[in-house]
Amino acid sequence: MSSDVFPGPFGPMPEAGAAAILWMPPQPDAPGPVRFVDGFEPFAEFARGQGTDPAVLAVDLGATWDVIAGHPEVLESETLATAAARFVGNVIADVHPAATWRMTSEPEIGTNTLSIPVTGLVQGMVQQPDQRDAFLQMLASWEQDDIDDEEMRALSAQDSAPAAVIVPARAYVRPALPILTFHDDRGEVVRYGHRWPDGIAPEESYSQESHPERFAPLSLVVDALVEHLSREYVVEVRREVGEDGAERIVLAPARGAQITITPAVPSVCVEAGALFHAIVPSCICDACDETAETAADELERIVLSIAAGGFREKYPVGRRAWLYTEVRSPDGERRESSSGPLPELPAEERERATALLRGLDDGWWPAWPLRETPA
Template identity: 50%
Template sequence: MAEPAELFPGTVRSLPDAVSAASFSWPGSAPVPVRFVEGFEEFVAYARREGEDPAGLSADIARLWEFLTGRTEVVETPALWASAARFAGNVLAVAHPAATWRVTPELEVGTSTRSVPVAGLVRIMVEHPEHRQPFLEMMASWPQADEDDREMAALSRDTHAPTLRFPLVAFERPAFPDQEYRDSGGRIIDYGNRWEGGQPPEETYSRLSHPERFAPLMMDAESLVAYLQASYVVEVDRQSADGEVRFTLRPSSGATMTITATKESVQVRAGALFRASAPECACDACDESADTAADHLEEVVLAIPAGGLREVFPVGRRRWQHVQLLRREGAGSSGGPPDPHLSASELEHAVDTLRGLDRGWWPAWTLREN
């Protein structure tokens, strides 16, 4: 009969320290990743009392799920539940060797792409046998997700960025009109500073008040288009209907850009698959103002003509897209699935288009000679 410490193929350690956004490690002092943790002895004893071999459970996540199904006493007994959670987390680390433990403050096992709260997993195993097959399918796809993530990370580390070509005269934002909005209690809302660095209330994530505060973005979009038309060799088509203004900018070289403005937001499309929105999120929790949304809009719209847009698609077996935006001050990158509304033929057209670019970088628009 195997001792508990011998059930898993590695050293059993204590839990790692809690992960904190404010944590700091001196160079070379990064904590050792923990694959298997202690504290599962009570569950091992329970399994043996129930006539099950813990060694078989420790090597097979599907078998563990079958064993736990319907055993409500496991989650009704706090100490046993905690022990079962540690055992289940170790089994996850056996099934996916790249996964390690983290405290966030929940106990989780995962990688950079996926992380599983183990106490919640045990409850699902006990109460929801119908989730077993989808979970096993997720486990089967996890290695590929990690591989795709490494490929995306490698693209983000690519240092062969182009030199941006900005006009000599910088863009100046038009003066936005003063706006004053009040909450249900009659208090003035200071958008952009509502939470003073604290956490917004939970209900604000699903609440959108005063979306009309973003109406000045239409002015900003108009001014941006006029600035680009005066600075670059670009053909501009303007269409207006039903409170919406759409600008299509077709440069002599580089990525075509479409800017669609309403009284509540501005949408930007460029290149093959690039999409951006200002505001990025209009909910009360995110607390964007017209000025913060305009900051984002201007960063995007000014970076693309300067040659700061990179698109790589498809990446990995999941066929995700990788986007980099190189701005006058700093850079950013993102990755994920392309717009789900795009058809297969549109995606293949994007592949063909991007194949002709240098590592995915769209060339800068041609500056006008003043």
Template identity: 40%
Template sequence: MGIGEDPRYVRPALPTSTYYSSEGEPIPYGQRWGEDGPPEDAYSVLNHPERFAALHDVAHALIAHLTATFDVEVDDNQSTINDLLRQPEAVVESVRVTPRKAGTASLTFVLTQPPGVIVHAGVLHDFAFPPCSCDACDETAESAADRLELLVLAVTAGGYSERYPVGWRRWLGYGLTAADGSAEESGQGDPGSIVPDRLRSAKARLRDVPNGWLPWPPGEHRQ
């Protein structure tokens, strides 16, 4: 079971493939760099982005799990990509899952090309999986799937909070606690180009959930 995993959710099998460099050597993604870190030129290289294609399967499995487990509405209209704060270049599919309970955070899954998944959670945060697919970051499908599942299952369990404005800089922030309490993360930063109307709307909604977003309601078959 992965970090923070819901025992009712089962990750689809991820393909085990070997990827090769231009010299024909196997690339050990996930363990390429030692203590000195990656070379500078690795940040400009994007080899084998296809290794993240299975994240689309993971996203579909998570959406199916949410639909089967919780009392939700599902909207697969392409317009749901507008939930994202910043638009990706190539979108394959966009699905919003909204729990039927006040004070809960919806999740919008946007599947992209090159293969990846962006999840908009709540009102002010987008999370990308992988956050970067360059060779320097050395991400794998498994590590990206771990973090994707942690986010989604934490949100449904009520382990997600957002804050705005934070401090005199009026930053936005978030906190995330795994569904089983095994991991935590948080972050904050400048709202950047988020339009003022969206910030005002988010501020009003977050005022109603000062202790974080509530757990999702179970579906009738889970009562």
């Protein structure tokens, strides 16, 4: 297909899932990414009928928005609405050359950092025309978002490893957690951790948080971790009360990243190093279906990895000065990284963190030293 509106080449709309899972390795016979899709011509003809050159709209998303917002009849015809959505997606691909098409529940145009459902976007142009400037402003940062994402991906892919991983001879042992039983509104036992055998949670479960007290046994895990670390490593343990009145446990090693644990129900807060902050479990909604056991897995992995030397922090990274963190299990089998902007912090705290991390070896905090004679 050739066109005097978009530069092409053109391809069909990708099938559902064909481009949505970006981490899968490419298959030899798999279709390549589609930047411009066909099927937009009915809207191009509609624009011509309104005295507007579609080639002008193709390079101006704001003008395209104005035309669609000014003609709500676009939504009255399924054929025209579909063509308009494809036209709008192609406009976005033209102004943002890295964007390609994918199909999820509806057609989307985007990159790793942003994917825009075009059917919903066209409906929004008609129903919420006042959102035009906010949408265009959001897109203005897209290119920088992609650059930051590439930088973070490259950082995560680096062949960087801690200088040394130190684990005690006596392994940590999780305490026996009590078996708690919970019932739903009908009196039936709730089988947390096995509620969605097909892996698909109902939509309403994302807004429900039933029985958060099921995470109360995490306090036993916290006590066991503190006992293990203080017995095996050279670390000072302090129990303090924070400014918010919450009790917290500070683990200050002779060398390495300090850990502060604030136990609470339903979630335990873990702070470490200069800027690391984690909440375990991070979500207690029914859809996530977490249990005390799965949350304990995460809590133990974070704390034991940091003590063993598998903890990395880099800040500031890139033009936006984001924070990059990595937690690697002592056996090297689990490696999880995250990146993003810092929360609002006083300038002196940011400067302190920058100076502290500058002295690390490629961001890796050293392992805590072991006691010569375990306590």
